[in-house]
Amino acid sequence: MSIKDSIRLPWSPAIKLQQLTGKYFSQTTLGTSILFTAAGLVWLAVMGLAALFFRLILLNPYNTEAIAPIYYSLLTLHGYVAMYILVPFLTIGIGMYAMYKEEGMELTHFDLVNVLFWLANLGMVIALAGGPMTSWYITPPLGLLQTTFNFYSGPAIALTYIGLFITEACITAVAGITVFDGIRTRRNKGKLSIFPTYALTFTAMIVFTTPFLMATLMWYTLGILAHVYVNPTVAFLLFWMWGHPVVYFVPFAVFGALYAYIPKFAGRKLFSEKWARWNLFLLFVFTMLVWAHHMLVWPLPVWIRGFVNASTLLLAAGSGVTVLNLGLTIFLAKRYDFSDIRGLAYFLALLGFIIAGIPALILPENALNPIVHNTYYVVGHFHLMIWTIIILGSMGIIIDQFLNAFGRIAPLSNLSLKSIRAGLLLWFGSFLVVGFAMMAAGYQGLIRREIAYPVEFLPYMQTMTIFAWLGGIGFVLMAVPAFSMVTRWLVMKYYSGVVEQ
């Protein structure tokens, strides 16, 4: 008899904890991948609502400082949630799903991953509770000023960076565990199929790049608590060494899904699998070599400017090869299956990526960047990317994931399918208008982030706000049927006693 058995108490915390984790923690790879993508959708709704509300504030060109704290808090929440938690959650969820679905690779550290998941969410809540108005760049001096935080004061402002540090540390650990467990449990021999190859590569990129952000956050914490000097240029460089790659985590993971599924919906092979595989190296390496193009109005030496101008164009060439490969695949097919909502989502994601990517070619050019630097042109470009390749691409994968997990006992009804289809089209169309309105206004000089602006830009602001709200309705049309599937599945399984085959 072991010691544990001999001192068994009627109520033991360890056993109770085990019961709780057994009941509430996800214990399957598919379930855990849904935990991350579904949490991603919830955070998307939170940051989207924040954006819809500050868009209303922006309908007044004569805003004063009175409304600034609300506007900048919402704007910062929008950025924090998007970049610090939504993007990594979607990437990790897609990474887990890709390896599970295509190769049967599994997670094994379920309890640890679940704990890290909840801690990551908690860290974000701690960071947001202070009501930061730092913008997601958290650049000093703004990022270190007492007055930039609505609710934290004194040394407590460090809580924002400690919270973000907890979130990023947990995310980095989960990304590492996902790749590690996946590789360990792989049974198939030979080449890894294309979807998990891309999805896991960019899940691994979280591990390579997030430590730069964690170092910045730690530096700020020490700056606040121990008065360590924070050099703004070095801090900003460190920040962007994570801050640029992070924007590629989801798009490049989604590329894997497009490479795998667009050929299926087109009913033919991918135009060139060789291009797709070689391109991965280009995308992976150059993603980490372009960060300084965010600092073209900072005092950088000419050689760095020349280097990032060239490296960004090379990275753009990699994206060009991707869209050409996929475009040729669809072009050479007999038909493309738009009747499947996933086929439609992937097609719109591809189309949007092209439409959003081409106007960006002006941005890294050293001589031309000042024309559009810090204007709505940049905002229009990257939001179009987010609305299409990130959100619509992820939507395609999430619908597939939900159908796989819940579809057998809670299939989508015809009405749900129609609603999702309408949502996809409304979302795409509306945000195309918002994106181009932003770019047109930005090219004419509308500066981003400001609460007051020249009244001549009011029609652009009105267009952006109206179509953003329409796009929001599109999200509801997509999300309600998807989440109702989960609810129905829960009811069928746990209350009606339906057994899955």
Add this chain to the structure above:
Amino acid sequence: MTKAGLAVLLIIFLGTAVMAAFISYNLIATSSPPFRAYPSPFSKYVGQPLGEVQVNQTALASLVVSQGKVNGTTNNGVILYIPFNWTLNLTVYN
């Protein structure tokens, strides 16, 4: 061959061509006279305030500090970029 595929390819190639033209236009525009740095009416000591001076052109204006090193810049100067199509109203006090 699908129309959707043709549309994707057309958007890739026509879009890139349009963007190349747009970039060329901006390169030419920013290196043409109205956009080039030109002598400022305020660069000499004027003694008395000039009052309002109408400069009916879009310009790249440089604010240069003549002595001392400005924190965070490598060339002792501060460069102010005026967005395209914006008007710069400068009031100079001696």
